[in-house]
Amino acid sequence: MTAGRVLSPGFHSRVFDIVRRIPRGKVTTYGRIAAMLGHPGVARHVGNALAVCGREEIPVPWHRVVNASGKVSTNGTDQRTLLEREGVRFSPNGAIPLKIYVWQPPEAE
DNA sequence: GGTTTGACCATAA
DNA sequence: CTTATGGCCAAAC
Numbered sequence: 434m435t436a437g438r439v440l441s442p443g444f445h446s447r448v449f450d451i452v453r454r455i456p457r458g459k460v461t462t463y464g465r466i467a468a469m470l471g472h473p474g475v476a477r478h479v480g481n482a483l484a485v486c487g488r489e490e491i492p493v494p495w496h497r498v499v500n501a502s503g504k505v506s507t508n509g510t511d512q513r514t515l516l517e518r519e520g521v522r523f524s525p526n527g528a529i530p531l532k533i534y535v536w537q538p539p540e541a542e
Numbered sequence: 543g544g545t546t547t548g549a550c551c552a553t554a555a
Numbered sequence: 556c557t558t559a560t561g562g563c564c565a566a567a568c
Contacts, residue, residue: 444565463550474563480549481566487549498549506549526556 448482455497458520459536503528
């Protein structure tokens with residue numbers, strides 16, 4: 434490889450690819466997606482990518498992605514509504530029990 | 543091409 | 556439980 438300076442060409446695209454693989458009724462966290470991509474510290478970009486996805490109206494189930502606290506980072510109530518609609522139950526404090534609803538990929542590497 | 547911005551995360555108090 | 560702080564790094568300006 435000539436330069437070898439390729440770290441993440443089109444990071445957003447990779448994020449979308451992961452989010453599309455999330456099955457209905459399951460959720461995942463930003464940091465976890467970042468870890469899947471091989472970058473444990475780029476959780477912020479995962480959220481940023483999804484923000485762009487909403488702006489570009491890209492068909493991605495972004496509502497299935499929450500933060501490490503199990504709460505939605507979006508200000509709107511739409512995300513919670515969509516999740517409950519998929520069968521996800523929220524805790525009294527308004528957070529999701531990740532131990533139950535977190536999506537665990539079949540194969541990790 | 544440096545500066546600003548984020549749909550975050552871990553830790554501390 | 557909440558609030559505050561530092562760090563992480565790509566994309567947009």
